[in-house]
Amino acid sequence: MIVHEREHEFVMVAQHDHAKVSRDAAECWRDEYFLGIDKKDSVVLAVREHDRCWIEPDEEPLWNKQTQQPYSFMDYPGSPKLAFYTKGIEEIVQMDPYAGLLCSLHYASFLKDATSTIGKNFWVAEKQRQQKLLKELGIEKDELLSFHLNLLKFCDNLSLYICLNDPGTPKSQEHYFYREGFPQKFSFANDQTIHAEWLDLQTVSLSVSPFINKLLVRLPYKAVDKELIKEIGLAAAYQDSPVCWREVTFV
Numbered sequence: 340m341i342v343h344e345r346e347h348e349f350v351m352v353a354q355h356d357h358a359k360v361s362r363d364a365a366e367c368w369r370d371e372y373f374l375g376i377d378k379k380d381s382v383v384l385a386v387r388e389h390d391r392c393w394i395e396p397d398e399e400p401l402w403n404k405q406t407q408q409p410y411s412f413m414d415y416p417g418s419p420k421l422a423f424y425t426k427g428i429e430e431i432v433q434m435d436p437y438a439g440l441l442c443s444l445h446y447a448s449f450l451k452d453a454t455s456t457i458g459k460n461f462w463v464a465e466k467q468r469q470q471k472l473l474k475e476l477g478i479e480k481d482e483l484l485s486f487h488l489n490l491l492k493f494c495d496n497l498s499l500y501i502c503l504n505d506p507g508t509p510k511s512q513e514h515y516f517y518r519e520g521f522p523q524k525f526s527f528a529n530d531q532t533i534h535a536e537w538l539d540l541q542t543v544s545l546s547v548s549p550f551i552n553k554l555l556v557r558l559p560y561k562a563v564d565k566e567l568i569k570e571i572g573l574a575a576a577y578q579d580s581p582v583c584w585r586e587v588t589f590v
Contacts, residue, residue, distance in 0.1 A: 340353065340400050341354060342409050342411040345505070347564060347565055347566075349563045351400065351561050352558065352560045353397040355391055355394050356560075360501070360557075361389070361498040365382060365387075367552070373490075375483035378437060382487045385431065385487075386495070399574045400574060402573040417457055428446060428468070442491075444488050445488060447461075447465040489525065492523050493521055493525075497521070500517050500543070501587050502560070503517075506539075508537055509537075520534040521534075531547070532546075534546040541586055542589075553590050558584065558585040560582070561577060562580065563576050564580070
């Protein structure tokens, strides 16, 4: 679950819904900027499905007693989280091995410097999976694979940007992830940092855009009232809260 706290409520976005916004970004990527265009369908699939591991846990969000807010993807308990990661990657590999490889690389990157035993074990298992898939696909870790992983991560971050920041948020008050721009670099932007900024309540400006035209996305979310959570618990409050929609145009 992606969680953004307001004074009286928690804005909660299901990960698989956020991933569909990421997919919209990948689909609208300019062909001339898309290295290895013959693999576009597999890359778009990877972007769309990269958070499918969260479908099950997001159906019933958990309350973090220590922080007094819902668990998010950033602080979800480690052991079940890594089990969900593994399950999700395995499902994507079955759909499309190349997409599965990209998602394995994506999730393994989170645990590269893990110090816990479960984190180290996950990283080792995914490295083994990657070597097996690379051999089966007859490819090596090369420039195209790195670009496709970078594209996945950029589209992921672009969607997270509109999940973690309220529309119209001034640059100085943005979530700390994005105040200095996106970490992914691309040749079409001369390997310079791409920055995003809210122009108004429905428009985000990109310093360099990889998209064919303006990109319009619709993000479903729930604004879950804190008092309701106290009354009936988080899971019930989440289920009872209506779905809202955030429309954003990237220019």
